[in-house]
Amino acid sequence: MPRRSGSEENHSRPAFGHLVAPHVEAVHHQHFFSFRLDLDVDGADGNTVVEQNARPLAAGPDNPLGNGFVMRETPLTKESEAKRRLDLASSRRWKVIHPAMRNALGQAVGYTLLPGENALPLSLPGSPFRRRAGFLEAHLWATPYARDEQYPAGRHPNQSAGEDDGLAAWTRADRPLVERDVVLWYTLGVTHLPRPEDFPVMPVHRAGFRLVPTGFFARNPALDVP
Numbered sequence: 001m002p003r004r005s006g007s008e009e010n011h012s013r014p015a016f017g018h019l020v021a022p023h024v025e026a027v028h029h030q031h032f033f034s035f036r037l038d039l040d041v042d043g044a045d046g047n048t049v050v051e052q053n054a055r056p057l058a059a060g061p062d063n064p065l066g067n068g069f070v071m072r073e074t075p076l077t078k079e080s081e082a083k084r085r086l087d088l089a090s091s092r093r094w095k096v097i098h099p100a101m102r103n104a105l106g107q108a109v110g111y112t113l114l115p116g117e118n119a120l121p122l123s124l125p126g127s128p129f130r131r132r133a134g135f136l137e138a139h140l141w142a143t144p145y146a147r148d149e150q151y152p153a154g155r156h157p158n159q160s161a162g163e164d165d166g167l168a169a170w171t172r173a174d175r176p177l178v179e180r181d182v183v184l185w186y187t188l189g190v191t192h193l194p195r196p197e198d199f200p201v202m203p204v205h206r207a208g209f210r211l212v213p214t215g216f217f218a219r220n221p222a223l224d225v226p
Contacts, residue, residue: 016028017194018193018194018195018196019196020194020195020196020198020199021196021199021200024199026194026198026199027194028191028192028193028194029192030119030121030122030189030190030191030192031189031190031192032119032121032133032136032187032188032189032190033187033188033189034135034152034153034167034185034186034187034188035185035186035187035188035209036150036152036183036184036185037113037183037184037185037186037211038145038181038183039096039111039182039183039184039211040181041096041097041098041101041109041110041111042098042101042109043098044145044181045179045180045181046098046099046100046101046179046180047096047097047098047179047180047181047182048075048096048097048098048099048177048178048179048180048182049075049076049082049094049095049096049142049177049182049184050073050074050075050076050094050095050096050097050110051073051074051075051076051084051092051093051094052071052072052073052091052092052093052094052095052112053071053072053074053087053090053091053092054069054070054071054072054090054091055069055070055071055072055090056068056069057069057070075178076094076142076177077176077177077178078174078175078176078177079141079142079143079170079171079173079174079175079177080171080174081177082140082141082142082143082177083137083138083140083141083171084138084139084140084141085120085138085139085140086115086118086139092115093112093113093114093115094112094113094140094184095110095111095112095113095214096110096111096113096182096184097109097110097214097215098110099179100179103215103216103217103218104218105215105218107215108215109213109214109215109216110213110214110215111211111212111213111214112211112212112214113140113184113186113209113210113211114209114210114211114212115139115186115209116188116207116208116209116210117188117190117207117208118139118187118188118189118207119189119190119191120189121133121136121189122191128162130162131161131162131163132153132154132157132158132160132161132162133153133157133162134152134153134162134166134167134168134169135152135153135166135167135168135185135187136187136189137168138187139186139187139188140184140185140186140187141167141171141184141185141187142177142182142183142184142185143167143170143171143175143177143182143183143185144175144176144177144180144181144182144183145180145181145182145183146170149170149183151165151166152166152167152185152187153165153166153167154166154169167185186209188207188208188209190205190207192205
C-alpha cells in the first residue's frame with residue numbers, strides 16, 4: 001500500500017491544528033518579531049521614556065455621569081521599570097520625549113509608540129525556546145544605547161542557553177534611563193490558527209505598530225496637502 005504524505009487522518013484535530021486540505025493538517029503556531037528603535041528625539045542624548053495609561057475616574061462630583069476617565073503618565077526611570085506588557089484595559093502606550101525641548105504649548109516633543117495586534121508566547125516558561133528568546137517576556141523593553149547591543153536574542157541564539165546575551169541578560173544591570181540615549185525594543189507577536197483559506201498560499205496578514213509625532217507640530221501638518 002503506498003504511503004500518503006501529510007496527515008494520516010482526514011479530519012481536524014483542533015487541539016493541535018486544523019485540516020486545510022485532505023490529509024493536510026496545518027499546526028497552530030506563533031510568529032514573533034523584535035524591533036529595535038533608536039529614536040534620538042531632538043538629539044541622541046536627553047531622551048526619557050514615558051508610559052501612558054488611561055483609567056476610569058471614580059464616581060463622584062468630578063464624574064457625575066460615570067463616563068469620565070483620566071490618563072496618567074509615568075516616566076520609566078530604569079531598565080527594570082521599562083520591562084512592560086500591553087494592557088488593553090488601560091490603552092497602554094509609550095512615548096520617548098526630550099524634556100528640555102518644548103513646543104509652542106510648552107509640551108515636551110516626542111514620538112509615541114501605538115501598539116497594534118500582538119500576542120503572548122504560548123510555549124511554557126523555562127522551555128529552551130523561551131530561554132533563548134528572552135525578549136518574549138515583555139512587549140516593551142528600554143535600554144541605554146550600547147553599540148554592541150544589537151540583537152534581542154543575542155548573536156548566536158541557536159547555540160546559546162539564553163542566559164548570557166540578549167535583552168534579558170543586558171537589562172539585569174538595571175541601568176538608568178532618564179535623559180539618556182534611549183533605545184526602545186518592541187516585541188510583536190502573531191498567533192496563527194490556520195484555516196482552509198490559508199492553503200495552499202496564505203493571503204497577506206498585516207500586523208504592526210505606529211510611531212506618531214507627539215508635540216512636534218502646532219497643528220495637523222497635513223491640512224494644506226492638496
